[in-house]
Amino acid sequence: MKKMIFACLVGALLQGVLGCAKPSEQAGQAAPPPALPEGLEEPQVWKFTYGPEEAKVVVEAFYPLTEAHQWAKEVVEKVCQEHPGKVRGVVVDFRHEKGSELFVQKGLTCGTILINGEDTFDLEGRTVIFQQAEGGMWTEEDLRRVVAQKVEEAYGATEGEEGTSAETSAAAPSAQTPSQPKTSPPTAPPRLAGGPARPEVKGEVEVYVPCGVAGPYGEVAEAFKAQYPNVRLRPRVENFYVLRNRVRDGATPDVFLVFGPVDLKPLEERGRLVSATYVKLAKISLALIVPPSNPGQVKSLEDLAGPAVKQIALGKVDLGSVGYCAQQALTRAQLWDKVKDKVVEIKMPRQLKVVAAEGQVEAAIVFKSCLYEAPRPGKEPEPLKATYIGDVPAHLYDEIEVGAVMIKGAPHPEMARLLLDFLDSPEVRATFVKWWFTPLEEE
Numbered sequence: 001m002k003k004m005i006f007a008c009l010v011g012a013l014l015q016g017v018l019g020c021a022k023p024s025e026q027a028g029q030a031a032p033p034p035a036l037p038e039g040l041e042e043p044q045v046w047k048f049t050y051g052p053e054e055a056k057v058v059v060e061a062f063y064p065l066t067e068a069h070q071w072a073k074e075v076v077e078k079v080c081q082e083h084p085g086k087v088r089g090v091v092v093d094f095r096h097e098k099g100s101e102l103f104v105q106k107g108l109t110c111g112t113i114l115i116n117g118e119d120t121f122d123l124e125g126r127t128v129i130f131q132q133a134e135g136g137m138w139t140e141e142d143l144r145r146v147v148a149q150k151v152e153e154a155y156g157a158t159e160g161e162e163g164t165s166a167e168t169s170a171a172a173p174s175a176q177t178p179s180q181p182k183t184s185p186p187t188a189p190p191r192l193a194g195g196p197a198r199p200e201v202k203g204e205v206e207v208y209v210p211c212g213v214a215g216p217y218g219e220v221a222e223a224f225k226a227q228y229p230n231v232r233l234r235p236r237v238e239n240f241y242v243l244r245n246r247v248r249d250g251a252t253p254d255v256f257l258v259f260g261p262v263d264l265k266p267l268e269e270r271g272r273l274v275s276a277t278y279v280k281l282a283k284i285s286l287a288l289i290v291p292p293s294n295p296g297q298v299k300s301l302e303d304l305a306g307p308a309v310k311q312i313a314l315g316k317v318d319l320g321s322v323g324y325c326a327q328q329a330l331t332r333a334q335l336w337d338k339v340k341d342k343v344v345e346i347k348m349p350r351q352l353k354v355v356a357a358e359g360q361v362e363a364a365i366v367f368k369s370c371l372y373e374a375p376r377p378g379k380e381p382e383p384l385k386a387t388y389i390g391d392v393p394a395h396l397y398d399e400i401e402v403g404a405v406m407i408k409g410a411p412h413p414e415m416a417r418l419l420l421d422f423l424d425s426p427e428v429r430a431t432f433v434k435w436w437f438t439p440l441e442e443e
Contacts, residue, residue: 044311044344045360046096048073048351050080050089052382056154058088059147060114062103065093069111069133070347074242075140076113077348079147081211081237084379086151113143121146195227203415204232208247208256210240211350212367213402215374215381216435217257224422231415239348241319247272252409254416259284260401263320277406277417279424282437284400286325286392287368289356296362298389301329304363305338313355313364316345321400322352326365329396357385365392367400372436394438402437 059079063072076089094103106112112119113130120129128142209217214237221233236243240259247256248266258264267273290298296309304312315323323345330336344361346352349370356364364386371388372381404423406416422428433439 045313045346045355046093046099047358047360048089048091048348049354049358050077050091050350051087052085053088055086055088057083057086057147057150058090058114058116059143060090060092060106061112062092062094062099062106062108062114063111064095065091071134072111072113073348074239075134075143077239077350078140079144082144083147083151086155087147113138115143115146115150197226198228199230201228201418202230203412203418204234205255205412205415205419206234206236206253207419208243208253209235209237210243210257210259211237212240212259212370212373213257213432213435214379215372216432216437218374218379219431220423220428224419227422228418231418233419239350241347247407252407252411254406254410254412255404255419256407257281257402257404259321260403262324262398262400272408274406274408274410277420279404279420280401280440281404281423281429282402282432283440284321284402285368285394285438286322286329286365286397286400287371288363288365288389288392289353289371289386290363290389291356291359291361292385292387293359294387295359298363300389301333301335301392304330304342305335309339309342309362311344311361312339312342313344313346313352313361315349315352315365316347319347320349322349322365322367325397325400326392328398329365329392332396333393353384353386363389368438369436402432 059076061072061076063069065072073091076091080087080089092099092102094100106114111132115121115130119131120127122128123142123145128146129137130143130146131137134140134143207217217235221235224231225233236253240263243256244258244263244267247253248270258267264273268275288298288301290296296303297306298304298309303309314326315321317323317327327336330339344355346355346364349367352364352366353370355361356366368391371384371386374381404420406413406420410416429440
């Protein structure tokens with residue numbers, strides 16, 4: 001039966017449209033499943049999760065996560081980010097045997113998004129069905145609006161948060177970087193303080209903030225607003241690569257908090273940065289993590305070559321530093337040829353710690369700062385569910401920086417320079433170190 005179901009799914013994919021068949025049309029005599037066509041190999045990682053397990057609104061997406069369907073992960077992650085702590089996202093790749101089992105358990109017959117178990121909703125007098133690809137029977141805006149309705153029903157109406165006020169500030173991590181990350185926030189040290197208040201300065205700054213720096217940004221933004229109470233910060237918090245691609249394609253925020261130098265090449269090639277304004281804030285270390293039970297018996301980088309390690313999650317090597325530098329480290333440690341067939345490349349860096357925590361892989365190499373990151377500015381860090389083994393030796397990979405830069409065509413250049421000047425200080429760099437970034441050597 002399992003093979004028959006999997007064959008039906010493959011048949012739908014071969015039709016190229018993921019059209020929804022009636023359950024009765026799925027029935028038939030058991031037969032050996034056809035081979036998956038090129039590009040539709042059974043994936044090594046079959047499930048991606050976002051947001052807390054206790055969230056009252058659950059968004060589940062079931063699609064074959066080929067390159068053409070990566071949008072499914074992006075839209076689900078986005079609605080989770082819009083309602084931090086209130087939405088749980090699950091994206092299932094039904095090309096995998098486990099994914100196909102869950103697909104059948106849900107009674108589905110085509111690519112579908114479920115919101116609290118339902119795929120059909122009334123939206124201002126029209127029926128919206130979240131089946132097949134986005135742009136056909138539904139749009140991303142439809143999904144956002146339905147999820148927002150469900151959040152309001154579950155939690156009540158709430159006013160929008162900028163995420164940087166003192167009332168929503170997160171407890172900052174310890175000023176001393178521990179040898180091993182904790183799984184709960186330590187007692188907060190004194191927070192970053194700005195200079196004397198300057199209410200005469202007025203304006204606004206749009207800031208692109210990658211999720212991985214939301215924690216330190218929240219603390220820095222609080223201090224900036226104390227010093228410049230009439231300068232409005234408008235942060236946009238999303239995945240770094242989503243933000244980078246927006247800038248690459250012409251978006252003009254005033255300031256972009258960035259990773260580099262590998263990650264900045266697409267923007268430099270298109271002349272999108274005002275390079276003279278670049279401010280170094282910290283460095284980023286790589287860390288080795290494993291599932292809580294450590295089934296691969298990993299105690300060091302060298303153990304990745306052992307027989308108990310079947311799969312290792314890395315960031316996409318051709319996308320940015322987290323994957324590129326992980327491959328570099330394994331190569332310089334003379335391990336790459338021994339482990340390259342075990343490597344699973346993950347597009348979204350946040351998912352590296354998720355697949356490790358869930359035991360979908362035996363190990364992952366991640367940005368160390370990701371082990372203690374907040375979901376958005378002013379929020380507390382998320383508990384670490386994977387097990388931290390140790391840092392990847394820094395001499396094995398090129399330096400990875402986090403910095404800030406003005407974007408060419410910024411609508412508020414004077415305010416952008418004001419924020420960049422504020423960021424360029426030892427106190428701000430020390431704030432990043434508290435959030436488990438690595439200090440600059442000159443500091």
